[in-house]
Amino acid sequence: MxxxxxxxxxxxxxxxxxxxxxxxxxxxxxxxxxxxxxxxxxxxxxxxxxxxxxxxxxxxxxxxxxxxxxCPQYTIRCQALHFQTSKSHKKVLKKMLKFISQGDVVKVASEEEPMDSHIEDAVACDFAYKSESRVSQSELTPLNVDHTERVENEDKDTGEIKEEVNAQQVESGSLQICADKGAPAPGEPSQSAKIVHAPPKPGKGADLSKPPCRKAKDIRKERKLQKLQNQMCTLEGSQHQAGDQVLLLQNSKSKSNQPKTMEDFIFASLPDDARHKLEFTRFLCDSPLEAENAPNGPECGYGSFHQQYWLDGKIIAVGVIDILPYCVSSVYLYYDPDYSFLSLGVYSALREIAFTRQLHEKAPDLCFYYMGFYIHSCPKMRYKGQYRPSDLLCPETYVWTPIEQCLPLLEHSKYCRFNQDMKAVDEGxxxxxxxxxxxxxxxxxxxxxxxxxxxxxxxxxxxxxxxxxxxxxxxxxxxxxxx
Known part of the structure; x- marks a missing residue:
């Protein structure tokens, strides 16, 4: 004793x-x-x-x-290291960046963030999210969010549509496609694609002195084959040079086609004339958790921390997180309702997941983001299941189960044992x-x-x-x- x-x-x-x-x-x-x-x-x-x-x-x-x-409340955690932003998540990140850099966001609260509109019971506790940055004061900065890729895709789509229209006109006999750009027709010099209006033919019916009309499908196949043959000839003539060019082209395309990560949005660079300035501060707060430091732990240590959001010198949101040995646990968020149009609930959750990834670099065991409770019986609280991949805790054996396996069970019964091994017991x-x-x-x-x-x-x-x-x-x- x-x-x-x-x-x-x-x-x-x-x-x-x-x-x-x-x-x-x-x-x-x-x-x-x-x-x-x-x-x-x-x-x-x-x-x-x-x-x-x-x-x-x-x-x-x-x-x-x-x-x-x-209303059964299942502990939910997000696998932060494997987290993938959804389209709706990227929409929120883009909206924040646009607001900071240009200040022209439509001030309408998002319908996709019940965490910002639904306040849970005080005892039931985790009524919303909050956010954090890897440094005590850092500026959010904008990004040209997929603009180049979007334009390129639109151009490609437009080209395909035009080709289909021209092909249909060819089948009807009103147009003839003589050549495609980079793929000359037999006996024709290489040139840009040209569309020639065919003169009307005298008399009735088809002109039997001319070859029969060809299907647009066959024409496209022939063009592609001719183009491939030309490329092969070029490669044979200058193999090394062409090989280097192809490799550079492939690398360039692979980089430009890679989807933007969450960090690309959060830690992008602002222009000098940005309309707003968003900063973050973090400091220990009053909590039953004792602050601790460990050799292999995060630089800020373990414990409970306040997160403050400062917009142009004005505080607009404050939240609390617990930094624990294996996770960052979100406790709550409160914010200025004048800024609800920024979807601060979603935005702060995404920043918090990014923060978890940063802590993992110094503390390898810390790799999960705990979002409190998932309540399937309450539709407004199902939003937490949108942060994937995520797991729910089995209430009987306390093992983690992918949420995709849990949802069908919860549709039939609000209380479920997720561990399907009926012989399994609580090991602890x-x-x-x-x-x-x-x-x-x-x-x-x-x-x-x-x-x-x-x-x-x-x-x-x-x-x-x-x-x-x-x-x-x-x-x-x-x-x-x-x-």
Whole structure:
């Protein structure tokens, strides 16, 4: 036995048999969860707790009773290293860049971000997202977002459409295609494609002295074949030179055709005459999580951080994240409603995923982005499933399951066991109740010792419930306060 130090988590367990108001379905008594108050908590303990379905709101840590609560809340995480931005995500990033550089964004809130319009119950906690940058103060900057690629594609499409129209006119006999650019017809000099109007023929019917009309399909095939033969001849004449040119062309095309990454949008460069300036600051905030530093950890350390968004010197949003050993966990975001047209919920989530990737470079184990709870029974809370690839936590075995496998199950039942191996059990379950650590009279001791000293009615049922919910590892590290 020893005196309790600051390196231990200290919690008070409250149970959770009575129901309370649900912020999702508005049921007055249907929201059921277990809860405990965290006087202090290490980042490793909290990491292990959220991997067992717990979530914090300030210093209150709670775990929904999944098979009883009206709206089951499944822990969701995004695989940040493999995250791919969707079209709607890129739309938000482009909108922010356009606003900063030009200041001419239509000020209409996006319909695709329920996280900005739906405020969850305070106890249910994670009502929105927030954001972060890799440096304490950095400017967002614009990018020519796929403009060149878009124009090229439009030109190609236009060319194909014109070719089809001309081909149809050829079939009707009103036009004749003599040559294509770069592919001269037999007996004709190389020249740009030219369209010749054929003179009307006297009499009725086809002119039998002329060859029969050819199908446009056959004409196109012939042109392509002729063009390929010309290219082969050129390659044979100057093999090395042509090979180098082809290689450069392929490399150029491959680079220009690569889709823009999230970082390309977020960390692009602004022009000198940008209309706005967006900055970020990050600093530790009050939280039950104890700030920690580790040799292989992120430079900013572990713990809870405030994120502030400053637009032209005015703060427009503030959020909180928890930086933990294996993840960045989003807690909440609040913002100036005058700037809701910037879709700050979506934008900050994307910045946070990018921040997770940056932290991973220094802390290799940190590679996930936790988005709180996914609530399939509440349509407004399904947006979190749009950040792919992502996983949901099985509420019985606490193993991660790809969300694509979970959604069909949730369509049939709001409560589901995602692990389809019926023999699988909770590997972290409590095995020895006597080894649970407790704090009694400022002294920590195993529950087996405390139990012998305790006077009054037994509290074994409550301790058993607590230990089964936090798991064997946490129960042996955290100190359960006993009066």
């Amino acid at each position: 020893a005196a309790a130090g600051s390196s231990h988590s200290i919690v008070e367990y409250f149970g959770g048999e009575s129901g309370y108001h649900c912020g999702y379905c508005k049921n007055e008594t249907g929201n059921l969860s277990h809860g405990m108050w965290a006087h202090s908590m290490t980042v490793q303990d909290y990491q292990d707790l959220i991997d067992r379905g717990w979530r914090r709101s300030g210093k209150y840590v709670y775990k929904p009773i999944m098979n009883q609560t009206c 379950r409590i095995k020895e109740l006597g080894r649970v650590k407790v704090l009694h009279k400022r002294t920590m001791m195993p529950y087996s010792v405390y139990k012998k000293r305790r006077k009054g009615p037994s509290d074994e049922a409550s301790v058993q419930q607590y230990a089964s919910l936090v798991g064997q590892s946490c129960s042996e590290r955290m100190l359960l306060f006993r009066s």
